[in-house]
Amino acid sequence: MSGKHTLQPSEEVDERHLELARHEGEAYQRAAKHMVDEVAHTGAMTEVGDYVVGFAQEEAEGLYHVRDGALQWEEPAENQNCHLEVLVAETETGRFLPEMSPRATLTDQEGNQTGPMEVPFVWHPGLLHYGRNFELPGAGTYEITIELDPPAFPRHDEQNGERFDEPIEAHFQNVEIEPGRK
Known part of the structure; x- marks a missing residue:
């Protein structure tokens, strides 16, 4: 069963309860739109079946990681x-979807690919998302493919539970990427 499903x-x-779930999703979508439109160098969102999939691209940045049972700050x-x-969110309510394990591939105009690479969950104080640092050959126009x-x-x-049952791909064309490091 694929496609978009309506909650009843x-x-x-x-x-x-459905109204409260939609309010939660509206708040998440406002935070996502802020990240995509105002914080990141570039970003976009699209709907694919029961999913809202988006990306935000920034300079490589440091993150805390658990090492030997303790948090340690690591620069890129x-x-x-x-x-x-x-x-990654659901279309019906807009709420964040956990445990998705997205993979991202970036392809430059010459057809050179970076990826596919797994994009793990990252806790962020303003927006739950998946994220990672990686190496690109340089600035330019890319296609980003996100697989779930x-x-x-x-x-x-x-x-209502018969949903999120098929793999999907979201494609973002003509993405201007500005690599760098914070």
Whole structure:
């Protein structure tokens, strides 16, 4: 079963609960739009089936990582010059979708590919997303392809839970990328 599905009141969820879920999604989408339009060098969002998929591109940046049971700040590797953030939400409510394991491929105008590469979950104080640093050959125009496999998480609700069941690809054409390091 693929395509876009509409949530309906059921034994598991009433109209008030659906309204609250949509309010949560509206807040997430406002934060995503802020990141894509005002914070990142470039970004975009699109709908593919039951998913809203987006990206935001920035300079490579440091992140905390857990090493030996403790948080340690790590600067980007010397060769890393780009940070790609991937946003994944559901179309019906706009809420963030966890456990998605997106893969991103960036292809320059000459057909040189970077990726596919896994883009892990990153906690961010303003916007939950997936993200990673990587190396690009330089500034220019790229195509970004984001692939998503169906998530392994269970779906609640016999009436509404049959969704996110097929792999999808989101394509972003003519993306002007500005590599760099923070």
